[in-house]
Amino acid sequence: MQLQDTLSNKEQTLDISKKIKIYLCGVTVYDESHIGHARTIIIFDVLRKYLESKKVEVEFIQNFTDVDDKIINRATTENVSAQEISDKYIKSYFKDFDELNIMRATNYPKATEHIGDIIKFIEKLIDKEIAYVSKNGVYFSVSKFPQYGKLSKKKIDELQSGSRIQIDETKKDPLDFALWKYSGINPTWESPWGKGRPGWHIECSAMSIKYLGENFDIHGGGRDLIFPHHENEIAQSESHTGNQFAKIWMHVGMVTLGGEKMSKSLGNTKSIKYVLENWGPNIIRLFCLSGHYSKVIDYSEEILKENFSKWRQVETCYFELIHANNKNQENISEKIKKIGMKFDKSLENDFNTHLALSSFFELVKETNRLAAEEKLGEENSVIIKKEFQRILKILGLNIPEMSIDEKQKIDELISNREKFRDEKQFVQADKIREKLNEMNIELIDHKEKTIWMKKEKIKSEK
DSSP, X not given: OEEEETTTTEEEEOOTTSOEEEEEOOOBSSSOOBHHHHHHHHHHHHHHHHHHHXXXXXXXXXXXXXXXXXXXXXXXXXXXXXXXXXXXXHHHHHHHHHHTTOOOOSBOOBGGGGHHHHHHHHHHHHHTTSEEEOSSEEEEOGGGOTTTTTTTTOOHHHHHHTOOOOOOTTSXXXXXXXXXXXXXXXXXXXXXXXXXXXXXXXXXXXXXXXXXXXXXXXXXXXXXGIIIIIHHHHHHHHHHHSSOOEXXXXXXXXXXXXXXXXXXXXXXXXXXXXXXXXXXXXXXXXXXXXXXXXXXXXXXXXXXXXXXXXXXXXXXXXXXXXXXXXXXXXXXXXXXXXXXXXXXXXXXXXXXXXXXXXXXXXXXXXXXHHHHTTOOOHHHHHHHHHHHHHHHHHHTOOOOOOOHHHHHHHHHHHHHHHHHHHXXXXXXXXXXXXXXXXXXXXXXXXXXXXXXXXXXXXXXGO
């Protein structure tokens, strides 16, 4: 499998003959998660599901930043503790992402639960004289890491000349960044240098190395984290271990709104709660996978409507497969095999979900064509259904299963409707159709039969 590596700016080979270790930078839990967070996490969810579909063992670590100035400020505003704020939004995170059909990570480490690991990490950097203690805290000395800027392709001298950072007399260099901040505002912890809390960057270095080792396979996150967060992670981690930090750096493009970066500070975000209520999980996943993961995608209701139309085609395909019983059949096994291979190749060639989705919709279109031409028999259905369900599972799309009782009730209603139609009692037949519509059941008429499909209820359809 080939993946574009931000550090080398080249495609690197991911060795899938062994266990794959992935660290994904999670959210800072001071507010509701938004569609930008969803895109990054959905991309990595599909990557993990694809690898596991190939019998590759994956260890997936995603952190929560649960100590941060934004959390503390929110707690002060609401007159509650910082932990109450972080607990509230971690709970909200799981509610949103479970509904989005995101597979739970192997572990969700929190910064506050790893203060001891962070302190030990900083102590080693001080011992190596790569970090130093000042009046305001402990800082990493950027000048001691000559490769600083290698991820973001920024040069130290250019950063210094273009820096807007106000000179902090306690720092040796304006570019030096905090590993530990002295503070008297809770939450705080005792340390060898003074009471305070960790800096943002150090938590990910300490936790990723603790859980995955010094040199793991993939470090991921949004493109907005390349600098300074991931740049600083590399500097402090490689200074600490003397080894390469992550083999591949995989960054997901931002979600914009009207061409502008979507961010909480600008107040132009679309919360996951909002898009779930209006569009449901399948439409959101299709939207987030619709472009190449590394590129920006722009949020718009029109694009969501397009994906909604595509989802209706998927639902039709699924129910045509369930009801398939035509005697006339085409030999489609080779065609379906080629579509499956195209899907896999798209993901193995720099994880191109856009092309992978094209292959999936080719499968859907082919199935619906066979059904329309009365050529979708049981043998075809078995072949197609296997590939359809495999791809559906990898993409994290979900058509809810129906109970036997529910199916029997629908079949009974349709049978009664057909009986009324044969007897030319069209008023009664129309009443049954109205009842089926209320149940979100749509009828699809064929030459010799009428089949039904249950449509996902979408609020924005109205």
